[in-house]
Amino acid sequence: MNLEKILAISGKPGLYILKVQTRSGFVAESLADGKKITVNLKSNVSLLSEISIYTYEGEKPLSEIMQTIADKENKGDALSHKAENAKLMEYFKVILPNYDEDRVYPSDIKKILNWYGILQSKGLLNDDAPATAEEPSAPAVEEVNEEATEKPAKKAKAKKE
Known part of the structure; x- marks a missing residue:
């Protein structure tokens, strides 16, 4: 059972799914009605997996x-x-x-x-259910692939004589 992205937010009824992390908090979607809310970092939030x-x-x-x-x-x-x-x-x-x-x-x-x-x-x-009802969302923090960020080597230009 995957409870990793399921949240309980103090002061708000029901459960929420973590959608996107932002600088000041995150966006969560209600399991009850599908409405998205923004939650700031000061809110008391519990991950069900914890x-x-x-x-x-x-x-x-x-x-x-x-x-x-x-x-x-x-x-x-x-x-x-x-x-x-x-x-x-x-x-x-x-x-x-x-x-x-x-x-x-x-x-x-x-x-x-x-x-x-x-x-x-x-x-x-x-057991194999995704964390969302529709499709799994992208991770909150994306990992950077070092190989993809390397700049390709410049091709040497042939000199004309």
């Missing part, structure tokens, strides 16, 4: 948890994030039996299930 959940043994990446939910539900709908806290915690205990109940709150579980629902509805839960 999020982990506390367990008693350490931390478990969100991508593995999403994959576990997808496998359990056969890539279908999971429990609604609007369910009661007791049901949410019981469901999450099935998904991740050793999660740290003291540090993982019902609000965290709601967020994870909400994000799962968004990704599932957009078909982004496949």
Whole structure:
């Protein structure tokens, strides 16, 4: 499951796809309605690929948890994030039996299930799914190929005598 370009932006509902990096921030596209927004560097932004959940043994990446939910539900709908806290915690205990109940709150579980629902509805839960619904975007920072930037040697002109 590829969550590398999927973003959660504090203060904004839903999830976004990183499109282009700019000097003052970046442009992201909403998964909900496809609208593009500019986000400055001062905003609190989280890449889903960098999020982990506390367990008693350490931390478990969100991508593995999403994959576990997808496998359990056969890539279908999971429990609604609007369910009661007791049901949410019981469901999450099935998904991740050793999660740290003291540090993982019902609000965290709601967020994870909400994000799962968004990704599932957009078909982004496949192992080979691109980071965007249409086509993968160019990397934010392009690498420069040294061979392509070398200037060709000038041809020596033959002297006429």
